[in-house]
Amino acid sequence: MRILAFDIGGTLIKSAIVDEDKGLFNLEEHSYPEPGRDGILNILENRIDYYNSEIDGIGISTAGLVDEEKGVIILSSNGIPNYTGTKLKEMYELKYNKPVWVLNDVNAAALGEAHFGAGKVYNDFICLTYGTGVGGAIVINKQVYGGKNGFAGEIGHTVTHLNGKKCVCGLYGCYNDYASTKALVENCSQVDFSIKNGKDVFDAFSKGDIKIKEQIDIWIDEIIYGLVTVVHIFNPPAIILGGGIMRQEYIIDEINNRLKNSILSGYRDVVVLPAMLGNSAGLMGASYNTLRRKCEKK
Structure with a gap:
């Protein structure tokens, strides 16, 4: 069985074919020819049309709050204009007569890690991704726990600074605005104006820049402030951290060391480890979700 998988981000869409036996192949990256909903739909339809005769279903991982049963974008994020309200599942099931399932991008990445990556040896764990914001997912018995409306795990919008910065969500002091990679880059750019991204930060770090x-x-x-809460609420055996910045060994080592000194003794066996699947995590999770749902309906 083959699934066409998509991973929709704020500036880029990844696509790939995922085969039950052969794994992931034909990985492609697509920049938006135009920003927003129309640009997304043009890319999706182009690739679905191309692969339509070869696939058995479609799996979509996307930024934003998602009603995963209905496949509707409840709230857009990452600055994607006119995306809120898009009914991806309904549109493409009607047009292509194939099963379509849509997941929030962090939930998809967590599902991918649970079955194919760093979470394979754990039934339960918390997954957090650090980028323009901080995304979260709760994995219980190898499945993502969604809560009442499917929105559980929004750890980026827990408040770590009372009366802090105003977040794009309207709250003040959200974890997003202090622990994201974006926050790190902004803070470092005030020290060194040449710094534009996470790579620049760690290039300077590797050269011994003390500041x-x-x-x-x-x-x-700042990362630890959020993780202390996560550990004490969920008592997970593991926390898996995703995002390109988490490939830095120094960060993972420091988080493990500092976290153990910041939590109660009974929780200190928690393991913090980097995600394994990198940019393919969302694709693998989205395809697995569609395969599972398709099999459940048989």
């Missing part, structure tokens, strides 16, 4: 190291250490403490 940049200070900013990284402050940022790691």
Whole structure:
């Protein structure tokens, strides 16, 4: 059985074929020819038309709040204009007569890691991704726990700073605005105007820049503030951290060391580890979800 999988981000869409036996192949990246909903739909339909005769279903991982049963974008994120309200499942099931299932991008990545990556040895874990914001997912018995409306795990919108910065969500002091990669880059750019992204930050760090190291250490403490709450509420055996920035060994080592000194002794066996699947996690999770749903309906 073959699934055409998509991973929709704020500036880029990834697509791939995922075969039950052969794994993932034909990985492609697509930049938006135009921003927003229409640009997304044009890319999706182009690839579905191309592969339509070869596939048995479609799996979509997307930024934003998603009604995963109805496949509707409840609230757009990452600055995607006119995307809220898009009924991806309904549109493409009617047009192509194939099963379509849609997941929030972090939920999809967590599902991918649970079955094919760093979470394979754990039945339960918390997955957090650090990028322009902080996304979260709760995995219980190898499945993502969605809560009442499917929105559980929005750890990025827990408040870590009372009366802090105003978040795009309207709340003040959200974890997003202090622990994201975006926050780290913004803080480092005030020290060194040449810094534009996470790679620049760690290039400077690797050259021994003391001021940049200070900013990284402050940022790691911000990460810890959120993780302390996560550990004490969920008592997970593992926390899997995704996002390109988490490939830095220094960060994972420091988080493990500092977290153990910040939580109660009974919780200190929690393991923090980096995600394994990288950019393919969302694709693998979205395809697995569609395969599982398709099999359940047989």
